[in-house]
Amino acid sequence: MELEKIHQKIVVMDNSRYMVGSFNWLSSWRATNPGEIGYQDNRTMVYSGPEVGKMIEDELKYISSREKEFRV
DSSP, X not given: OEESSOXXXXXXXXXXXXXXXXXXXXXXXXXXXXXSTTOOOOOEEEEESTTHHHHHHHHHHHHHHHXXXXXX
């Protein structure tokens, strides 16, 4: 799957927690101060509660609507 102009990471945990954001969780190095070389102001939001299942469903529908054919 290839998407245009979406830069986000999504984690779903047992349909009870939904995390979405641009933060690179697995990066081994991060600049932490604005103005520092390599600094990026990324965020991750964590959602939980009874409406999470619906949020996940809505996000997957949105992503699916943005999908385009992948060509090598």
